[in-house]
Amino acid sequence: MCGIVGLFLKDPGLQPDLGAMLSDMLITMTDRGPDSAGIAIYGGSQPGRVRITVQSATPDTDFDGLGNALGEAIGTPVAITQKSTHAVIDLPADKAEQARASLPRLRPSLRIMSRGETLEIYKEVGLPRDVASRFDLRKMGGTHGIGHTRMATESAVTTLGAHPFSTGADQCLVHNGSLSNHNSWRRRLAHEGVFTETENDTEVGAAYLTWKMREGATLGEALQASLTDLDGFFTFVVGTRDGFGVVRDPIACKPAVMAETAHYVAFGSEYRALVGLPGIDTARVWEPEPATVYFWNH
Amino acid sequence: MQSYDLAANGLRGLNSQLHALKAQGNMTAWEVVNPRGAHAIAAGVDVPVEITVRGSTGYYCAGMNKQATIRVAGSAGPGVAENMMSGTVIVEGDASQYAGATGRGGLLVIKGNASSRCGISMKGIEIVVHGSVGHMSAFMAQSGALVVCGDAGEALGDSLYEARLYVRGSVTSLGADCIEKEMRSEHLEQLAALLERGQCDPTIRPQDFRRYGSARRLYTFNIDNAGEY
Structure with a gap:
């Protein structure tokens, strides 16, 4: 099973409500997967700044004094906003690589959830309702976002096994299904310098798209190539800094419904996830075709 | 007319009231x-x-409908009228995957398009689709009829038994052991009746359809094919 949702706003007037809309969509999908839940949100960016979202199983010790320690390590002050087990580190873009290298040394048990100019990822074990309230997701604004509620099949029920997965700056992916050739792709991608951190099949799907886009493919081209290279069942919903994409494998067993109005493009595993959206009764509602790439850009 | 607000009163309340109805009761419209x-x-x-x-x-x-006439004034999710036994189900919009799957009787009318696996393993149900159907429709269909006024996707009628498939538009590909067959007078009669019962546009003519069915090479065990199993 698993439930996935996505929302790409065309109307800037809806941006303050993105977190609330996406949270409601995800909570509706709770009975498709109660193991863990997560949301990726593309918020606003500030010129010359990037943000790194980190997660810790022991936030009280890991986040204590982290700002000062990291600021000292990279030679410039950083701002840290903690939300439960996650923290967002805001820092100058030109110090991002140095910070990524320093974090494992300063706090070995920290995990990087995402990095980029606008992307933040929050995910934990538990129900969507609890995850949304733990991270105050309803109050988050943004341009687009994706979410996932998980029924685990291919790897353990852990925070790191939850979706969304991010393997490149401002890139993330949620997946309903299971990939069967992920181990061979994990090895091949490592050889190409794209590394994964977990045993999870979906993370390999994300890393595959990161690799394709690093090699010059557009989001649409990367999704098209995944239809040939990835084996298994998948409905993917993908975010990039300014893009939003959907693709289903050729067999298309995993359900998908989309809706589009002048104000947004929305994705849900089921129509139930979309019924609360404004203007849904007059939206164009359709089932994405198998082996067909859909994507939108801001 | 009995009116039931599903959002306010929940699914179990509705289905338990429907299951408690007696055949000769007076609550016949919902x-x-x-x-x-x-x-x-x-x-x-x-x-x-x-x-x-x-x-x-x-x-x-x-699902599992017997006797009732059920109309969806919207679109239907996966498995509408799955394993229907008798009665009629009409979908005004589109239908998702495996509409009418395993149905044993009754009539399913889809006024929009149906997606993949429409009529998979059908066993006597009659399905009329005004639009097109997706891939693997009528997979392992055993009996009954599938009428498609639009086009059919890949692998139509794969591993088909004795269901009759009528398609007016194009067929992307036929599945294993599914072939085009001659349209004889009894088929034209059956099709004309189904088009009428299925509330199709009266300008759609039975003679514009092609008929597909089983070549019957696959479903009977043949010792010469043992290596293929």
């Missing part, structure tokens, strides 16, 4: 409002009542 994509709406009904669902439904609407 309306379900605010379905909001809920699952299993009006599944397992076994009385000759008329039910209209005002909006789109989720998984398995009208």
